[in-house]
Amino acid sequence: MKVLIVGANGQIGKHLAALLKESQGYSPIAMVRSEEQAEEFGKSGVETRLANLEGTVTELAQTASGCDAIVFTAGSGGQTGADKTLLIDLDGAVKMVEAAEKAGVVRFVMVSALQAHNRENWNEHIKPYYVAKHYADKMLINSSLHYTIIRPGGLLNEPGTGRVSAAENLDRGSIAREDVAKTILAVLDNENSIRQSFDLISGDTEIAKAVQNL
Amino acid sequence: MKVLIVGANGQIGKHLAALLKESQGYSPIAMVRSEEQAEEFGKSGVETRLANLEGTVTELAQTASGCDAIVFTAGSGGQTGADKTLLIDLDGAVKMVEAAEKAGVVRFVMVSALQAHNRENWNEHIKPYYVAKHYADKMLINSSLHYTIIRPGGLLNEPGTGRVSAAENLDRGSIAREDVAKTILAVLDNENSIRQSFDLISGDTEIAKAVQNL
Numbered sequence: 204m205k206v207l208i209v210g211a212n213g214q215i216g217k218h219l220a221a222l223l224k225e226s227q228g229y230s231p232i233a234m235v236r237s238e239e240q241a242e243e244f245g246k247s248g249v250e251t252r253l254a255n256l257e258g259t260v261t262e263l264a265q266t267a268s269g270c271d272a273i274v275f276t277a278g279s280g281g282q283t284g285a286d287k288t289l290l291i292d293l294d295g296a297v298k299m300v301e302a303a304e305k306a307g308v309v310r311f312v313m314v315s316a317l318q319a320h321n322r323e324n325w326n327e328h329i330k331p332y333y334v335a336k337h338y339a340d341k342m343l344i345n346s347s348l349h350y351t352i353i354r355p356g357g358l359l360n361e362p363g364t365g366r367v368s369a370a371e372n373l374d375r376g377s378i379a380r381e382d383v384a385k386t387i388l389a390v391l392d393n394e395n396s397i398r399q400s401f402d403l404i405s406g407d408t409e410i411a412k413a414v415q416n417l
Numbered sequence: 418m419k420v421l422i423v424g425a426n427g428q429i430g431k432h433l434a435a436l437l438k439e440s441q442g443y444s445p446i447a448m449v450r451s452e453e454q455a456e457e458f459g460k461s462g463v464e465t466r467l468a469n470l471e472g473t474v475t476e477l478a479q480t481a482s483g484c485d486a487i488v489f490t491a492g493s494g495g496q497t498g499a500d501k502t503l504l505i506d507l508d509g510a511v512k513m514v515e516a517a518e519k520a521g522v523v524r525f526v527m528v529s530a531l532q533a534h535n536r537e538n539w540n541e542h543i544k545p546y547y548v549a550k551h552y553a554d555k556m557l558i559n560s561s562l563h564y565t566i567i568r569p570g571g572l573l574n575e576p577g578t579g580r581v582s583a584a585e586n587l588d589r590g591s592i593a594r595e596d597v598a599k600t601i602l603a604v605l606d607n608e609n610s611i612r613q614s615f616d617l618i619s620g621d622t623e624i625a626k627a628v629q630n631l
Contacts, residue, residue: 259537285499289545293552294536322508323473331503338507338552345559 206391207232207270207308209256209299210277211249212240214360215314218384219274220249226388234266256295263302272310273303274387285331292332296339300346310397311348312390314383315340317356317375317402340400351390352400355383368406369413376404389414420605421446421484421522423470423513424491425463426454428574429528432598433488434463440602448480470509477516486524487517488601499545506546510553514560524611525562526604528597529554531570531589531616554614565604566614569597582620583627590618603628 206223210216211233223231224247233244233251241251254266256277267273275296279287296313303311316336318324325333343350356376363381386403389411390396399417408416420437424430425447437445438461447458447465455465468480470491481487489510493501510527517525530550532538539547557564570590577595600617603625604610613631622630 285503286545289499289503289548294548297552298536322512331500334503334508338511338556342552342555 204228204271204391205230205232205269206272206274207234207252207267209234209273209275210314211235211244211251213276213278214380215276215358215383215387216274218381219276219387220244221247222384222388224249229388229391232270256291256298258298260298260301260305263298264305267299267302267306267308270306270308272312272391273299273308274312274314274391275299276314276387288332288335293335293339297342300339300343300348303348304346309347309349310391311343311346311350312387313340313343313350313352314387315352315354315400317354317373317404319354320400321372344400349397351396351398353383353386353390354400354402355386356402356404358383364405365410366405366407367403367410367413368408369401369403369417371401373402373404376406378403378405382410385410386414418442418485418605419444419446419483420486420488421448421466421481423448423487423489424528425449425458425465427490427492428594429490429572429597429601432595433490433601434458435461436598436602438463443602443605446484470505470512472512474512474515474519477512478519481513481516481520481522484520484522486526486605487513487522488526488528488605489513490528490601502546502549507549507553511556514553514557514562517562518560523561523563524605525557525560525564526601527554527557527564527566528601529566529568529614531568531587531618533568534614535586558614563611565610565612567597567600567604568614568616569600570616570618572597578619579624580619580621581617581624581627582622583615583617583631585615587616587618590620592617592619596624599624600628 208216220231223229244251252266279291319336359379363379422430434445437443458465466480493505533550573593577593
């Protein structure tokens with residue numbers, strides 16, 4: 204399964220690229236914005252494609268062409284303003300969904316945010332970000348794709364535990380980025396996750412089992 | 418027909434309130450954010466309801482209760498940042514759509530922006546605003562409401578001519594806010610406009626006729 208990682212240069216993206224590389228039956232393709240990033244992935248033997256989420260749907264469809272799945276884990280990041288939140292986290296994500304449809308890549312895994320589907324639980328501090336994630340998820344759900352939406356809690360850089368809690372609605376919590384990447388792999392491994400959306404925080408259940416139980 | 422005007426204190430909203438007030442069969446209800454604005458409308462005999470687009474869907478549904486139509490002509494304005502664009506122009510609009518569904522108000526007229534449905538024609542300078550309008554429109558189209566989406570060109574404060582050009586796709590142009598308000602009234606007057614979306618600029622066709630010809 205050729206998996207295009209959108210946001211490959213982010214921390215979840217890097218974990219995922221490494222995981223897919225060492226997993227039988229998977230080949231990661233890192234979508235990156237610069238030659239410099241491409242070189243970095245090239246060193247570790249990961250195939251790359253140059254593209255930008257501010258490009259057109261046609262360009263993004265070319266980038267996705269020939270892949271079997273797309274994982275969207277890109278984000279404009281905390282340093283940029285809400286204008287980039289609109290252009291990347293919302294419109295960039297939806298352009299990627301449209302590109303997937305255009306390229307015939309039906310499997311799409313979205314990394315969203317805990318409780319993005321429930322306005323009343325949006326963190327006041329980063330509400331505009333939640334608005335963007337909310338509508339990107341809605342548009343994906345309304346698409347023709349075989350989607351899975353993973354909504355992780357606060358992201359940590361510490362090593363993963365391999366154990367999570369996954370459910371439609373969870374209280375606030377956090378999770379290691381490494382465990383989010385492992386959950387993405389488990390989702391790709393399990394067709395049971397198609398057309399499912401779930402909150403994800405660290406917990407007691409082994410990741411493959413948590414995805415199986417969705 | 419009781420028409421709730423969301424964004425009544427804006428310039429199009431004020432034109433529309435006055436037009437509805439003098440039109441047989443229509444009663445404007447101005448949704449305003451402050452007692453001060455309510456007093457202003459009260460002076461001209463326009464009914465008001467206090468509410469805020471940053472409130473909950475439940476609150477907005479109470480505000481819409483008993484109305485026969487909703488006109489959304491609110492905007493966060495050019496002075497605020499893109500965070501308010503996300504909260505008002507996108508999420509505020511969609512909350513109003515959900516409130517209409519909840520309150521059983523099926524007729525909904527959205528004031529959008531010229532070519533909001535075509536990414537390739539978005540003005541680079543205000544692209545984040547177009548993203549917000551684009552997805553608000555999409556969510557309305559995906560709703561159960563009897564919608565009409567009006568996408569006016571550059572808004573002018575000069576008096577209207579009463580003549581417009583209205584079509585699925587138009588080249589850039591401008592239009593007097595007064596003529597946008599008159600077009601909203603013509604749309605409310607004509608069920609032919611239900612589930613239609615169109616660009617609108619000043620032109621040669623009498624407004625009622627332009628709406629009839631959609």
